[in-house]
Amino acid sequence: MDSENFKSAFVGIVGRPNVGKSTFLNKVIGEKVAIVSDKPQTTRDRIMGIHHFDGGQIVFLDTPGVHRSKRHLNKQMVSIALRSFEDADILLCFFEPPIAELGYPNASAGIFMDEESSFTLEHLARTTHPKFLVLNKVDLLDGGAAAGEWKGRAILQPFREAIERTVKFEQVFVISAETGEGVEELVNAIIEILPQGPPYFPEDMFTDQTDRTFAAEVIREKLFEFTRKEIPYSSTVTIEEFEEEEDPVRILALIHVERESQKGIVIGHNGQMIKEIGTAARADMEEFLGCRVFLHLDVRVSKDWSKDNRIMKRIEYGA
Ligand SMILES: Nc1nc2c(ncn2[C@@H]2O[C@H](COP(=O)(O)OP(=O)(O)OP(=O)(O)O)[C@@H](O)[C@H]2O)c(=O)[nH]1
Ligand SMILES: [Mg+2]
Structure with a gap:
C-alpha cells in the first residue's frame, strides 16, 4: 500500500446518552458492532469501528454517553467518554431534536438545552479539534412529532443556534442513523478533511470487539431490551467458557446482578425471562460469528460489582 498517500484518523462519536451514537456506528460499518x-x-x-475506503481508513470511536452521576460505574463510563474526546483527531458531536417524543418537554417553551446536553457542551467547549455537529433522529420530525410552534424540521434551526452559542463547529449535518439519511454525506465530509496517516488496522478488521466481548455485550443488550427499571443498570455479563473449536460454538455466560431479588427477575417465572434473553442473544451471536452457537446462561449475585473497581475487574477477568 502506498502509505505516503494514505489517509487516516481517529474520529470520536460523542454526545449525551441515547442520542444514537452506537446506531450510527453500526450503520457506517454495516455490521452490528455496538x-x-x-x-x-x-x-x-x-468501541472501535473501522471504515475502510480506497486509500484510507476512518477509525470511529463509539463512546458512553456523557452524563452526571455519583455512581461509581457511571463516573467511570463518563471518564472513558471524556478521554476519547482527547484521543480523537476529529469529533462528531451528536444531538437529538429536543421534542416531547424523546422526553424533552420544554422545547415548545423555547428551552432547548437539557442538563446533559449542556454538560456535554461544556466539555466540548474545552476541546480544540475539528468538530462536526450532528443532529440525529430527524426522521422523527417528519412523522408528525412536533414541539409547539415548530412543525416538522423547523425546530432544527433554533436548536442548532442554541448549541452554537456555546460551541463552534466546522460543519453541521442533519442525519438519521436509523434510516441512513445523511450518513454517507457525513462520512464523505470526514474523508475530505482526513489528514495523511498510517493504516492503523488491517483491511479485514472492522472492530476491536473480540468474539468474547461481543458475546457478553449482546447479552447485556437483551437485558436492556427485556428487563426494566434498575435491572439493566445493576447487571453485567462475563463469559466463563468460549469453546470456538466446537460446532456449535459453546458459550457459557454469567449474568451478574447485585441482589437476590434481581436474580429472580432475570430468571423470570419458570425461567421464561432468561430463556427469552438467551434465544435473542444467541441469534445475534450466530450472525456475528457466522456459525452455530450453543449458549448457556446463568445468573449470579455479585454484590456491589458496580460500586467497586476491584470487584468489577475481578468479575471481568474471572480472577
Ligand atoms: N427514530 C430514530 N431513532 C434512532 C435513531 N438513531 C438511534 N435511534 C434510537 O435511539 C435509541 C438509542 O440509540 P443508541 O444508538 O443506543 O444511542 P447511544 O447514543 O449509543 O446511547 P448510549 O450508549 O446510552 O450513550 C435506540 O432506541 C435507537 O434505535 C434515528 O436516527 N432515528
Ligand atoms: Mg451507545
Whole structure:
C-alpha cells in the first residue's frame, strides 16, 4: 500500500446518552458492532469501528454517553467518554431534536438545552479539534412529532443556534442513523478533511470487539431490551467458557446482578425471562460469528460489582 498517500484518523462519536451514537456506528460499518437500546447509558466502554475506503481508513470511536452521576460505574463510563474526546483527531458531536417524543418537554417553551446536553457542551467547549455537529433522529420530525410552534424540521434551526452559542463547529449535518439519511454525506465530509496517516488496522478488521466481548455485550443488550427499571443498570455479563473449536460454538455466560431479588427477575417465572434473553442473544451471536452457537446462561449475585473497581475487574477477568 502506498502509505505516503494514505489517509487516516481517529474520529470520536460523542454526545449525551441515547442520542444514537452506537446506531450510527453500526450503520457506517454495516455490521452490528455496538449494542443499542432505547434506554440511556447502554454503552459502557469505548468501541472501535473501522471504515475502510480506497486509500484510507476512518477509525470511529463509539463512546458512553456523557452524563452526571455519583455512581461509581457511571463516573467511570463518563471518564472513558471524556478521554476519547482527547484521543480523537476529529469529533462528531451528536444531538437529538429536543421534542416531547424523546422526553424533552420544554422545547415548545423555547428551552432547548437539557442538563446533559449542556454538560456535554461544556466539555466540548474545552476541546480544540475539528468538530462536526450532528443532529440525529430527524426522521422523527417528519412523522408528525412536533414541539409547539415548530412543525416538522423547523425546530432544527433554533436548536442548532442554541448549541452554537456555546460551541463552534466546522460543519453541521442533519442525519438519521436509523434510516441512513445523511450518513454517507457525513462520512464523505470526514474523508475530505482526513489528514495523511498510517493504516492503523488491517483491511479485514472492522472492530476491536473480540468474539468474547461481543458475546457478553449482546447479552447485556437483551437485558436492556427485556428487563426494566434498575435491572439493566445493576447487571453485567462475563463469559466463563468460549469453546470456538466446537460446532456449535459453546458459550457459557454469567449474568451478574447485585441482589437476590434481581436474580429472580432475570430468571423470570419458570425461567421464561432468561430463556427469552438467551434465544435473542444467541441469534445475534450466530450472525456475528457466522456459525452455530450453543449458549448457556446463568445468573449470579455479585454484590456491589458496580460500586467497586476491584470487584468489577475481578468479575471481568474471572480472577
Ligand atoms: N427514530 C430514530 N431513532 C434512532 C435513531 N438513531 C438511534 N435511534 C434510537 O435511539 C435509541 C438509542 O440509540 P443508541 O444508538 O443506543 O444511542 P447511544 O447514543 O449509543 O446511547 P448510549 O450508549 O446510552 O450513550 C435506540 O432506541 C435507537 O434505535 C434515528 O436516527 N432515528
Ligand atoms: Mg451507545
